[in-house]
Amino acid sequence: MKYTIIVVLTILLFCNGSCENKGTDVSSAPVDEVQNGGLTSKETILEALQEEHPDLEENDVCIVEVEEFDNLFIMGYFAYDLGCTVNRMFFNGVELPGDHTEANQIMAANNFKDNSEKLVENYHIYVINSFKTVIWETNEDFGNKFSKPQTRIENDKVISELWIQRPSGMIKERSYYLSKLTFDADGNFVSLEKSNQFSVAY
Structure with missing residues (x-):
């Protein structure tokens, strides 16, 4: 009888310990947390750049x-003869590749499925060509070459086309x-092409 009681108590103690261990395992399981980076303002981006390049000044x-687009910043390095060009992008506090290969994150966050043409047009104008001049109306330089900015869906692709004027730099011409x-x-970047380039001296 005593032997039976001892066996039963041993089993109960073992079961109780196992249950406690299982509870501990569950409560201590790692939880994935998505945290935005800290690059969420012009000031924090400038500070990060100055950590990389201590001699960098704000006007550089x-x-x-x-x-x-929500939470999107772009930056470029300034050159006196060319102005700024887009070098780096920061979205939701973290840096994205400057080659636009992860632009789908921006598109998805801005409801690409319902606004694909407008989003691609805005990306073309305000991201890729933020530091250049978009030509909205023809002028004497174009002759019959000009076409107004347009965005369309063609063969399951969203295509935006527009004329751009380069910064003049030190050469007396308009390019x-x-x-x-x-x-x-699906909102994935496919390509960025340049064509029909020409310049007019002045």
Whole structure:
């Protein structure tokens, strides 16, 4: 009888210990947390750049908040003869590749499925060509070459085309090219092409 009681108590103690261990395992299991980075303002981006380049001054860079997209900043290094060009992008506090290969994150966060044409057009104008001049109306330089900015869906692709004027720099001429941006139907960057480049001296 005593032996039976001892066995039963041993089993109960073992079971209780096992249950406690299982509870501990569950409560201590790692929880994935998605945390935004800290690059969420012009000031924090400039500070991060100055950590990389201690001699960098505020007027050496152009940092723009792209208001057409939530939490998106672009930056470029300033050159006196060319102005700024887009070098780096920061979205939701973290840096994205400057080659636009992760632009689908921006598109998805802005409801690409319902606004694909407008989003691609805005990305073309305010991100890729933020520091350049978009030509909205023809002028005497174009002759019959000009076409107004347009965005369309073609063969399951979203395509934006617009004429761009390059910064003049130190050369006395006006330079233009036709810029073509393409995304696929899921909001992934496909290509950025330049064509029909020409210059006019003045």
